[in-house]
Amino acid sequence: GQQLNQSPQSMFIQEGEDVSMNCTSSSIFNTWLWYKQEPGEGPVLLIALYKAGELTSNGRLTAQFGITRKDSFLNISASIPSDVGIYFCAGSSIQGAQKLVFGQGTRLTINP
Amino acid sequence: EAQVTQNPRYLITVTGKKLTVTCSQNMNHEYMSWYRQDPGLGLRQIYYSMNVEVTDKGDVPEGYKVSRKEKRNFPLILESPSPNQTSLYFCASSYRINEKLFFGSGTQLSVL
Numbered sequence: 001g002q003q004l005n006q007s008p009q010s011m012f013i014q015e016g017e018d019v020s021m022n023c024t025s026s027s028i029f030n031t032w033l034w035y036k037q038e039p040g041e042g043p044v045l046l047i048a049l050y051k052a053g054e055l056t057s058n059g060r061l062t063a064q065f066g067i068t069r070k071d072s073f074l075n076i077s078a079s080i081p082s083d084v085g086i087y088f089c090a091g092s093s094i095q096g097a098q099k100l101v102f103g104q105g106t107r108l109t110i111n112p
Numbered sequence: 113e114a115q116v117t118q119n120p121r122y123l124i125t126v127t128g129k130k131l132t133v134t135c136s137q138n139m140n141h142e143y144m145s146w147y148r149q150d151p152g153l154g155l156r157q158i159y160y161s162m163n164v165e166v167t168d169k170g171d172v173p174e175g176y177k178v179s180r181k182e183k184r185n186f187p188l189i190l191e192s193p194s195p196n197q198t199s200l201y202f203c204a205s206s207y208r209i210n211e212k213l214f215f216g217s218g219t220q221l222s223v224l
């Protein structure tokens with residue numbers, strides 16, 4: 001099936017640092033979603049993107065739908081301890097069965 | 113409160129003993145899906161359902177069955193569990209395919 005490549009797989013940062021992660025696909029996508037999963041819970045939607053070039057913020061989080069429609073980026077500014085978790089990108093391809101496919105996740109660890 | 117409820121949260125069983133993980137959503141969503149989450153592999157789709165009585169295989173359907181007799185319920189059935197099905201399972205739903213997915217809290221299954 002379709003695959004997304006998400007990087008980095010893990011990040012170890014200091015509190016207050018900015019964070020960047022991204023996802024790339026070999027297919028053109030028409031939807032990009034970013035989720036966060038905290039320990040013992042299911043993923044929760046952070047940001048949804050539906051248009052190439054779209055830049056959307058949710059508090060300290062900013063995500064962009066790449067203009068090639070094959071990638072997306074998530075940035076977290078001024079990280080705080082509660083940002084710890086696994087971040088997943090998910091996308092839907094216009095060529096596929098319209099199902100969402102998920103990246104492998106980025107595990108974020110923050111040192112206070 | 114809008115939610116996806118899956119049970120049980122934790123399950124330990126033995127090889128070959130049939131089990132069912134239940135999933136229910138109260139948002140009148142048409143689309144429901146099951147995922148398994150394994151370290152380094154992200155979320156992989158097992159089965160999905162576009163509506164009542166309409167189900168289809170995801171990327172890793174072997175060893176699993178599902179049914180969708182009612183809109184709100186989408187149980188996952190393991191007829192003869194094996195150790196390689198030890199995993200964290202998530203049920204999810206959305207109003208339509210490729211829209212924002214809402215996830216349950218997960219079921220940690222161990223097959224001995």
